Amino acid sequence: xxxxxxxxxxxxxxxxxxxxxxxxxxxxxxxxxxxxxxxxxxxxxxxxxxxxxxxxxxxxxxxxxxxxxxxxxxxxxxxxxxxxxxxxxxxxxxxxxxxxxxxxxxxxxxxxxxxxxxxxxxxxxxxxxxxxxxxxxxxxxxxxxxxxxxxxxxxxxxxxxxxxxxxxxxxxxxxxxxxxxxxxxxxxxxxxxxxxxxxxxxxxxxxxxxxxxxxxxxxxxxxxxxxxxxxxxxxxxxxxxxxxxxxxxxxxxxxxxxxxxxxxxxxxxxxxxxxxxxxxxxxxxxxxxxxxxxxxxxxxxxxxxxxxxxxxxxxxxxxxxxxxxxxxxxxxxxxxxxxxxxxxxxxxxxxxxxxxxxxxxxxxxxxxxxxxxxxxxxxxxxxxxxxxxxxxxxxxxxxxxxxxxxxxxxxxxxxxxxxxxxxxxxxxxxxxxxx
Amino acid sequence: xxxxxxxxxxxxxxxxxxxxxxxxxxxxxxxxxxxxxxxxxxxxxxxxxxxxxxxxxxxxxxxxxxxxxxxxxxxxxxxxxxxxxxxxxxxxxxxxxxxxxxxxxxxxxxxxxxxxxxxxxxxxxxxxxxxxxxxxxxxxxxxxxxxxxxxxxxxxxxxxxxxxxxxxxxxxxxxxxxxxxxxxxxxxxxxxxxxxxxxxxxxxxxxxxxxxxxxxxxxxxxxxxxxxxxxxxxxxxxxxxxxxxxxxxxxxxxxxxxxxxxxxxxxxxxxxxxxxxxxxxxxxxxxxxxxxxxxxxxxxxxxxxxxxxxxxxxxxxxxxxxxxxxxxxxxxxxxxxxxxxxxxxxxxxxxxxxxxxxxxxxxxxxxxxxxxxxxxxxxxxxxxxxxxxxxxxxxxxxxxxxxxxxxxxxxxxxxxxxxxxxxxxxxxxxxxxxxxxxxxxxxxxxxxxxxxxxxxxxxxxxxxxxxxxxxxxxxxxxxxxxxxxxxxxxxxxxxxxxxxxxxxx
Numbered sequence: 001x002x003x004x005x006x007x008x009x010x011x012x013x014x015x016x017x018x019x020x021x022x023x024x025x026x027x028x029x030x031x032x033x034x035x036x037x038x039x040x041x042x043x044x045x046x047x048x049x050x051x052x053x054x055x056x057x058x059x060x061x062x063x064x065x066x067x068x069x070x071x072x073x074x075x076x077x078x079x080x081x082x083x084x085x086x087x088x089x090x091x092x093x094x095x096x097x098x099x100x101x102x103x104x105x106x107x108x109x110x111x112x113x114x115x116x117x118x119x120x121x122x123x124x125x126x127x128x129x130x131x132x133x134x135x136x137x138x139x140x141x142x143x144x145x146x147x148x149x150x151x152x153x154x155x156x157x158x159x160x161x162x163x164x165x166x167x168x169x170x171x172x173x174x175x176x177x178x179x180x181x182x183x184x185x186x187x188x189x190x191x192x193x194x195x196x197x198x199x200x201x202x203x204x205x206x207x208x209x210x211x212x213x214x215x216x217x218x219x220x221x222x223x224x225x226x227x228x229x230x231x232x233x234x235x236x237x238x239x240x241x242x243x244x245x246x247x248x249x250x251x252x253x254x255x256x257x258x259x260x261x262x263x264x265x266x267x268x269x270x271x272x273x274x275x276x277x278x279x280x281x282x283x284x285x286x287x288x289x290x291x292x293x294x295x296x297x298x299x300x301x302x303x304x305x306x307x308x309x310x311x312x313x314x315x316x317x318x319x320x321x322x323x324x325x326x327x328x329x330x331x332x333x334x335x336x337x338x339x340x341x342x343x344x345x346x347x348x349x350x351x352x353x354x355x356x357x358x359x360x361x362x363x364x365x366x367x368x369x370x371x372x373x374x375x376x377x378x379x380x381x382x383x384x385x386x387x388x389x390x391x392x393x394x395x396x397x398x399x400x401x402x403x404x405x406x407x408x409x410x411x412x413x414x415x416x417x418x419x420x421x422x423x424x425x426x427x428x429x430x431x432x433x434x435x
Numbered sequence: 436x437x438x439x440x441x442x443x444x445x446x447x448x449x450x451x452x453x454x455x456x457x458x459x460x461x462x463x464x465x466x467x468x469x470x471x472x473x474x475x476x477x478x479x480x481x482x483x484x485x486x487x488x489x490x491x492x493x494x495x496x497x498x499x500x501x502x503x504x505x506x507x508x509x510x511x512x513x514x515x516x517x518x519x520x521x522x523x524x525x526x527x528x529x530x531x532x533x534x535x536x537x538x539x540x541x542x543x544x545x546x547x548x549x550x551x552x553x554x555x556x557x558x559x560x561x562x563x564x565x566x567x568x569x570x571x572x573x574x575x576x577x578x579x580x581x582x583x584x585x586x587x588x589x590x591x592x593x594x595x596x597x598x599x600x601x602x603x604x605x606x607x608x609x610x611x612x613x614x615x616x617x618x619x620x621x622x623x624x625x626x627x628x629x630x631x632x633x634x635x636x637x638x639x640x641x642x643x644x645x646x647x648x649x650x651x652x653x654x655x656x657x658x659x660x661x662x663x664x665x666x667x668x669x670x671x672x673x674x675x676x677x678x679x680x681x682x683x684x685x686x687x688x689x690x691x692x693x694x695x696x697x698x699x700x701x702x703x704x705x706x707x708x709x710x711x712x713x714x715x716x717x718x719x720x721x722x723x724x725x726x727x728x729x730x731x732x733x734x735x736x737x738x739x740x741x742x743x744x745x746x747x748x749x750x751x752x753x754x755x756x757x758x759x760x761x762x763x764x765x766x767x768x769x770x771x772x773x774x775x776x777x778x779x780x781x782x783x784x785x786x787x788x789x790x791x792x793x794x795x796x797x798x799x800x801x802x803x804x805x806x807x808x809x810x811x812x813x814x815x816x817x818x819x820x821x822x823x824x825x826x827x828x829x830x831x832x833x834x835x836x837x838x839x840x841x842x843x844x845x846x847x848x849x850x851x852x853x854x855x856x857x858x859x860x861x862x863x864x865x866x867x868x869x870x871x872x873x874x875x876x877x878x879x880x881x882x883x884x885x886x887x888x889x890x891x892x893x894x895x896x897x898x899x900x901x902x903x904x905x906x907x908x909x910x911x912x913x914x915x916x917x918x919x920x921x922x923x924x925x926x927x928x929x930x931x932x933x934x935x936x937x938x939x940x
Binding site: 010053060097 | 564565855856857
C-alpha cells in the first residue's frame, strides 16, 4: 500500500525543470504540419488555463514537498489547487526523472483530506454515494438496478470471464455496455456480468477519498477473485484495476484484465479476427489517458521495478510502453475503409479531454475549455469523426461540441475549424457494427 | 543585514492596481509552488507575494512600489538557466514572475532577435523551425525547454554554439533595463531613439556588463537583442575516448586553437567521464563498477564534438580533419583516443534541441546540484582530476561534465553532485565539499560561475576586494535601497546576512 510519505524520495527527484509542462518535451524537433502544432507544446490542462506555477505539475511537486516537510499545512485552498488537475499523466510521461506525478498528486489530495479538510463539494457527494450500501455508485442509482440493462445470465457460475461494466456503463451509457456484450458474444467469449460489482473507486481515489476507495477495491477484489479474466469497456475502471488496485493492495491481481479494444487487438494480432465490413470515414483518434497513457506508463514502470539494471532495460521498458500505445492504432488500421488521420499530440503526448480526476464535476469550465482545445486539434486534421474509447472523453467532447454549436447559433459564425461539426464516436460501437 | 519590510496588504493592493487581481497572489500553496532547492542552488526563501506583469511599464511601477515599502524583489522567468531566481533572504518579498512577457521579434537581415524574459527556448526553437528554418536562436544546450533565452543570456550561460561563439552573453547586442528606481533605458545602438539593435557598444561607454551575471541585482532586463545564428542542415556528433582528462582535453584544444575552418564547424565540444552515464539511473538499479561500462563500449573519459556544415562535403571534410587531429595527437602523446561508436539514436538525441540531457540526474539519489567553474581550457584537466578526487573523498559519485567555450579558450567545468536530499546532514557535507574545493580552486585562479552566497561569494570576493568594492558602489548608485534580489552574489554582504563580513576580517 502506498502513501505520500512512501513517495517522498520519488517526489524529491523533482528539480523543478518544468519539462512536465510540455507535450514532446524531449522532442522539440518534432515536425508538425503547422506552426501551431509543431515542436513541444504547453499541454497541462490546468496549467494552460490558470497559468500559476501551482497549477502545473512542476509546482504541485513542490507543494507536496512543502507539505511533506511540514512547511505548509493542509487547507481548503491547497485542496482546490490540487484538485484542479485531470490526473491525465502527461506530466509523468515527460518527466526525465521518472516521477510518479499522478500518484503523488492523488496521495497529497488524500493526505489533505486525512488532515481534516473537507473534500470539495461535488467530490464529497461522490464519496457519500459510493459509500452508501444501497447505491455503491456516484450516480445515486439503486445498487439493485446495476445489472438491469443486461439481457444475459447474471452471475453465471460457469463463466470464467467477467465483464466489469462500471457505473457509467451500468447507469448512464447502457448502450455501450450492451455493445460490449455483443462484441464479447461475437468474439466467442463465455462471460458473465456480476451483481456484486460496485464502483471501481476511480473517481474516489482520484479526488483523495482513500478509505472509501480501499473499501470498494477490497469488495471488488473479493467478488471477482475466482475469475480468470476481467473485461472492461470503461477506460477509467480498467486503469483503476490494472494500476491502482495493484499499488494500493500491494498484491498482483488474482485475474487478468483487458480492455475490450485490447481483446480485439489480441485476436487481430493472432490472425483470429479479420474485420470484413467497411467504415468509410475520415477518423482521428483520441487516446484516453486512462487506458492508453496510464496503462502504458504502468507497463514501463513494472519492467523497471523488476530490473536490476535500468541502463540496460530502460529501452525495453520504453518499447513495451510504446507497443501498448500502438494497440488502438492497430485495431483502427484493421478496419477496411477507415482513414486514420492522427492529431499532432498522440499516444503518451496526447492532450487530455479535460474530464478526468474529478474535474468534470467540480471544475466544469475547465473541463469544457480543455475539451475545446482538443476538439480544435482534432478538427485541424480534417477528419469527420473523432473516435475514442472512454465514456468520460465521449461525454466531455460532446459537451464541448454542444458549446460550439450554441455559439454558432448565437453568433452565426461557422466554428467547424474549431470542431463544431465533428462526430464523436466510441470505437466499441463501431466494432460491434463491423463484427 | 538590510532592514526590509514585510509585504503588507497595502502593497498587495498597489500591485493589484498595477497588474490586475488575476495576476497577483499571496496564496500559500501557490507561493510554495515556485520553490526549488537543488540543481542550481540550495538557498531559497518563500516569497510573500507573486506578481505577473505583462510589460515593461508594469515592471517599472512594481519597482517603485517595492522601493516605497522597502520590499526585496526577485525577478524570475524560466528560473532555470543559471540565475537562481528565488528569494534567498527573509523576508521573501515580491517574486516577479515574468513569464507573461513572452514576445519575440526576429530580423534575419540584421541577424538579431529581440526577446522578452518569458520567451522559452522550446517555443523559440519551434517557431524558428517553421518560420526561419535556416536560422537558429542561441538557446542553451542541455537545459529544459522551459528555460528562457534571456535568462541564459543575461547569466552568461551556455548556448548550443558556445564552442564557437563563446558564452551566451557574448551574443547580446542590446538590453532594455528597468533600474530599481523604475527608470527604463536601453543599451547599445538601441539607446538611440528609433535605432535598431545592431551595434552592441552603441553611443558611448556600455554598461551591459553590470547587468550580465548580476542575477537581477542591478536592474531588471525586460528585453534583450541577441544574435541569431545560421542553422545549416548537415550536422552530426562524433566522440573520441581517452585514458585521462588530459587526453580528452588536449586534442579538443588542437582543433579549437585553429580558430577558423574546422574549429568553426565544431559548434559544441563537450565531454565527461563514465559516472556521467551511471548517475543517470537509480543508484540501486545500475552497475557501479567501471568494468560494466567498459564492456558496453564506454571509455573512462570522452569528448564529443557537434559539427555543423552547409553541405555534406563540408561536413565530411570537417569530420576527416577532426579524425586526423586525434590521430596526430595519439602519435604525439603516445596514447589512444579511440573513436566512440554512437548509436544513431544517441546522435539524434544529442542533435535534438533543446534537450533534457542535464536533467535526469535526480534519479540516482533524489537530488543533485550543478556547481560550475570557469578556467583556461588546458587547465580544466587538472581541475577535473582534483574535483573528482574531492567528490569521492566526500562520498559523492565523481560525475563530471566539461565543455569548451570559444574555440577551447576557456572551459566550463561542472561536477554534477548527486545526493539524497533526505539524508541527514547531507547539506553540511555538500557545504564542506564546496568550501574545500572553492578554496583550492580560487588559489589556482579559477572562477566560480554560479556562486553560493555563503561559500563561493565570500571566498571569491575575499580574493577580489577592489572589484567587490566597485560592485558595491555601482549597486548602491543603482539601487540605494537594495531592493533587488539581494541574495546570491551578496553585493553587499550586509544585505544577505548579519554574519561577519569576510572582506573586513
